[in-house]
Amino acid sequence: MSETLADRTALTEQETHLNESSGTPDPSAAPGSRRPGGRTAKVRRAVLDATQEALATGGFPTLNMDQIAAAAGVGKTTVYRRWGSPVGLVTDLLHDMAEQSRPAADTGSLAGDLRANAVLVRETLTDPRMGAVFRAVIAAAACDEECARALSGFYRTRLTEWAPVAERALARGELPAGTDPVELLRAVSAPLYYRFSVTHEELGTADAERAVTAALAAAAAGAYTA
Secondary structure, three states: OOOOHHHHHHHHHHHHHHHHHHOOOOOOOOOOOOOOOOOOHHHHHHHHHHHHHHHHHHOHHHOOHHHHHHHHOOOHHHHHHHHOOHHHHHHHHHHHHHHHOOOOOOOOOHHHHHHHHHHHHHHHHHOHHHHHHHHHHHHHHOOOHHHHHHHHHHHHHHHHHHHHHHHHHHHHOOOOOOEOHHHHHHHHHHHHHHHHHOOOOOOOHHHHHHHHHHHHHHHHOOOOEO
């Protein structure tokens, strides 16, 4: 049975009372950069789902804290206190997206693993909902330093999580010694993000395959060695 708006609101009111009794959050902490004590998974999930929906349908300029609170069935004071601003919402959403994203592949070969990475990036960017979310966040990052740092943190997390792909390939002798795993992974996704966010071209399976082929050739030539 789905959770009702009344259920969410009642849960949030109980949380608000408990949190306000426990003290005031550290004002030096950036909104969305941490998870305040007492925040339940249900409330956070509801707020982040509402944030993602707002980004997908209207973009960052239409991200309104009051409307997010209403859509999530959460008290406005809770949303303002815990996330602080639309940037705080986007920051926490990016943290969540990084945590929830598909884990790195382990196909047994470097080519197979890089191909899985390229397919994942392409599928995400061509998904109607997630593609719209990424367009909104990338646009916001172009004019807001906090959003830019949050987006950079998202990509850094994902690249780090996929780095073992290259580390295993190094151990198998598939890469020149000294190859930088993160730079190799960057080389796979960069052409896809360029077509998506700069030239706004359609992303096909051939584009993903071409990105992998180019990255493998460059890696074999030592392009990513320190």
